[in-house]
Amino acid sequence: MKTRSLLIAMVIGAAVVFFAAGIYAATKVEDMVKIQDKGCEYTKGIVEFSHKKHSEDYAKKSPDLYKNKCGTCHHDDKGKPLVDIAAGQEVKRCIECHKKCGEPPKGKDAPKLSDKEKLEYVAQAFHVNCRDCHKAFNKANKTKAAPTTCTKCHPKTK
Template sequence: MTKPNMFVLVTGVCVALLFVAGSVGAATKVQDVIRMEHKAYSEHTKGIVDFSHKKHNEEYKIGCGECHHDADGKPLNDLKMGDDVKGCIECHKIPSRMPGALKKEMREKKVPKKEIAAKEMEYHAEAIHENCIACHKDYKKKDKETLAPTSCSKCHPKTKK
């Protein structure tokens, strides 16, 4: 191989490695605080939650699978910080909460609770609230002194009207 061809080959490999390194670095960046803001919340009446991803993961030692799950609700325990994950809205597609009238109608029709709960999880706000509040309540049961909030105002800031 001639020197100019070797130079072109080495340069090409170096450029390719830089692109790979750059994309790997970009894929692993996770925001310390995630603003839980999405167009699905357009009817939301409370303030938008600023979720401290770093604090939950590093300080509280909560693994990725505690929040991120597969289509069957099973924890994705093999995730690592920075892995590509779907946003909640990608699976829990209906914005807002399940209408009370629908829930009441299902109860009146004697729909099993398990089916009602499954229907609720189609609604984005129901899924997020179930995930967060259930976890916070579990921590409260284990440790009465924990600061894990279980009321709306402790997570949702007051909005200015």
């Protein structure tokens, strides 16, 4: 009896993993991506990310910031850059590994988290990825073209 229910649990577990991968991984991407994950709640305006411009135009303009090509933003489960993503290869959404919704808890009662623990929050992973490059780009080009203020990425909702 025990082994049987264990077996059933394993089959269900495998099905869940398979199904989740089916939901989250895609081989294609829109030119403009709404960065929004099912099951998360949003307090800020939803970010619209120009994937095509970022992975083509900006990469051409700033090859030094894009040494890892697609892997500048996409990496594997060890954090190793996915430099060349083959046609048809599945790319996981960030939340598949940076699993917690939103930003790390803030305020005086919030637990002290290490950088690694903060990165479990998907908004932290996004903020670090977006901001580090934007800061570096603006500094190198003496510009403000790459946005670093909240409302430039999060449109005001009202």
